[in-house]
Amino acid sequence: MKTQSLIARQPDELKQFEMKNDRFYMISLRHVHFGPKSFKIILENKHQTLEVIYDQFDPAVPVSYYVWNFRYGTEMTRTDLQQANREYPSSANKDCYYYFKVQNSEFIEWNDITSSFKSKDFPELEHHLYFTDNDILEVLSLYEPKFVVVDK
Numbered sequence: 001m002k003t004q005s006l007i008a009r010q011p012d013e014l015k016q017f018e019m020k021n022d023r024f025y026m027i028s029l030r031h032v033h034f035g036p037k038s039f040k041i042i043l044e045n046k047h048q049t050l051e052v053i054y055d056q057f058d059p060a061v062p063v064s065y066y067v068w069n070f071r072y073g074t075e076m077t078r079t080d081l082q083q084a085n086r087e088y089p090s091s092a093n094k095d096c097y098y099y100f101k102v103q104n105s106e107f108i109e110w111n112d113i114t115s116s117f118k119s120k121d122f123p124e125l126e127h128h129l130y131f132t133d134n135d136i137l138e139v140l141s142l143y144e145p146k147f148v149v150v151d152k
Contacts, residue, residue: 002104004084006129010091010098013147017043017050022094024131032072032137039066041130041137043097044152050097051148052130054141061122061142068125068140069111078136080106081129102127107138 019026030049031042038055054066084102092098102108105127112118119125122142130137139145 004080004105005103006081006084006086006100007103008086008088008092008098009101009144010089010093010096011144011147013149014050014098015093015096016149017048017097017147018045018095019097020095025133027097027132029132029135029137032070034070039070039139041139043130043132047152049150049152051146051150052099053146053148054139054143055146056143058142066141068115068117068142069107070140071107071138073136073138074134075131075136081136099131100129102129102138107140111140 026045028044029041030044031040033040033042038053040054041052043050043052057066086100088094088098107127108119108125111125112120124142126141126144128139128141128145130139
């Protein structure tokens, strides 16, 4: 397998969610919710919460959920991510949160082996990666989520 590449993404909404000095240890996982109308990951820092919301449903796609797959792990168990190449856009503000899109994703390869729905049939399938102080959350989706920052 090719080495995975982590491409940092920081939409404007994430530039409102503080993470001083590129330190994911300042971010905690508050809640994960998989409901009938959305899939949400809720993260928090000392003064804010961040809702990562997947809520687009496309009846033309045979996967009848808002995300194709989701997995959770801890930082200590993912040595593959320590070896991955990381790319940051020049506009990235490392005092604010960012997530990664994964290229050469082993998660997508695993999904292709275990699912009836393959990335070759849906080339827009993306692997999104979210880090917190101790957690790694991964999502396979056909679209980027919405991000909502709320002050506590």
